[in-house]
Amino acid sequence: MSTQDELKRKVAEAAVPYVKGIGIIGVGTGSTIRYFIDALADFKSDIEGAVSSSVATTEHLKKVGIPVLDLNETGTLDIYVDGADEINPVKQLIKGGGAALTREKIIAAASKKFVCIADGSKRVDVLGKFPLPIEVIPMARSYVARELVKLGGQPVWRENCVTDNHNHIIDVHNLTITNPIELEQTINHITGVVCVGLFAMRPADVVLVTDGEQIVSF
Numbered sequence: 001m002s003t004q005d006e007l008k009r010k011v012a013e014a015a016v017p018y019v020k021g022i023g024i025i026g027v028g029t030g031s032t033i034r035y036f037i038d039a040l041a042d043f044k045s046d047i048e049g050a051v052s053s054s055v056a057t058t059e060h061l062k063k064v065g066i067p068v069l070d071l072n073e074t075g076t077l078d079i080y081v082d083g084a085d086e087i088n089p090v091k092q093l094i095k096g097g098g099a100a101l102t103r104e105k106i107i108a109a110a111s112k113k114f115v116c117i118a119d120g121s122k123r124v125d126v127l128g129k130f131p132l133p134i135e136v137i138p139m140a141r142s143y144v145a146r147e148l149v150k151l152g153g154q155p156v157w158r159e160n161c162v163t164d165n166h167n168h169i170i171d172v173h174n175l176t177i178t179n180p181i182e183l184e185q186t187i188n189h190i191t192g193v194v195c196v197g198l199f200a201m202r203p204a205d206v207v208l209v210t211d212g213e214q215i216v217s218f
């Protein structure tokens with residue numbers, strides 16, 4: 001296991017106490033979350049079920065024996081656990097490196113508490129070094145890309161990627177995101193955008209990171 005994987009495993013295990021005793025948990029997507037699901041499996045008798053943010057997470061949850069529930073049936077969730085691609089000091093995030101941003105944002109919005117877990121390399125002062133993922137309706141891809149150029153970004157189509165919602169992803173390079181809320185609102189208003197992977201209006205509530213022996217929370 002690489003050092004980064006070891007850090008992901010450690011921080012994922014540190015999130016387990018946050019969900020113990022909570023009946024239904026929202027579960028994100030990605031390599032860090034895969035470790036979280038593995039850790040959760042040991043406590044599955046305490047868990048009523050999970051709401052999943054992707055096909056990959058659904059398969060993993062089922063494989064370890066955790067029931068997958070429909071968000072339309074569960075109502076508001078007490079807790080959502082997910083990873084991130086970048087995290088700033090006020091817990092705003094870039095997400096979507098694994099193309100799961102839309103369902104992740106829906107579950108985050110429908111949860112009382114969002115616990116974000118990541119290895120320390122994800123911490124930044126200013127968001128934007130990681131290309132910002134945007135899910136778009138396929139026929140709007142070129143139009144949305146032109147609008148993103150007007151905002152100063154360099155959009156790149158993530159070829160060969162079709163999301164779980166059958167849409168496309170544009171990754172926007174060269175953005176220095178000094179006002180994340182404003183940018184999230186602006187991109188939300190471009191016709192054809194399904195979702196932007198900027199989690200600024202609904203940031204994480206708790207961030208757990210590790211870059212060595214210690215788990216830091218803020």
Ligand SMILES: O=C[C@H](O)[C@H](O)[C@H](O)COP(=O)(O)O
Binds near residue numbers: 029098
């Ligand atoms: O679409 C994917 C998600 O937003 C992930 O949570 C994010 O990309 C972080 O993934 P990882 O834990 O693999 O770094």
